[in-house]
Amino acid sequence: MSEENKRKSGSDSTEKNESQEASEERHSEKSDVIPDEILESIPEEERGKVASVIKQTMISGVMRKNNPIAEKITSDHIGRLIDKSDEQDQRDRKERKSERNYNLVLLIIGLVFVGFLIVFLQTNQELLLKIVIAIVSFIGGLGFGRTTFKNQE
Numbered sequence: 001m002s003e004e005n006k007r008k009s010g011s012d013s014t015e016k017n018e019s020q021e022a023s024e025e026r027h028s029e030k031s032d033v034i035p036d037e038i039l040e041s042i043p044e045e046e047r048g049k050v051a052s053v054i055k056q057t058m059i060s061g062v063m064r065k066n067n068p069i070a071e072k073i074t075s076d077h078i079g080r081l082i083d084k085s086d087e088q089d090q091r092d093r094k095e096r097k098s099e100r101n102y103n104l105v106l107l108i109i110g111l112v113f114v115g116f117l118i119v120f121l122q123t124n125q126e127l128l129l130k131i132v133i134a135i136v137s138f139i140g141g142l143g144f145g146r147t148t149f150k151n152q153e
Contacts, residue, residue, distance in 0.1 A: 121128040
C-alpha cells in the first residue's frame, strides 16, 4: 500500500507541478501585456479576462479594418465639405434675417392699424375700447398658443 500512496502522491505532485507551470505560463503571457504592478492590483480571477481584452484591443488596433470610402477621402474633399458648410451657414443667416424683417413689417402694420383705429374712433370711445380689448385678447391667445406648442415639443 505504501507504493500506491507514493504513486498517488507522485501523481499529485506531478499534477501540482503541471498546474504551477500552466499558471506560470499564463502569468508570463499576462505580464507580457500588462505590467506587474497593474497585474497585482487586479483580482486573480479577473486577470485572465483583463489580459485577453487588452490583447484583443491591441490586435484590433494593429489589424484595423478601414472603411473603403474613408481611405479615398482627400484634403480636397474635406475642403469642399467645409465650403458647403459655410454656404449653408450663410443661407441660414439670410433666412433668419428675412424672418426678422417679416416680423418687423407685421409689427409695423399692426401698429399702423391700431393708430388708424385710435385716430378715426376718437369720437366713439366705447367701440374703440371693445376693439382694443379684442386685439389684446387675440394677441394674448396667440402668445399662449405658441408657448404651449413649444412646451409640447
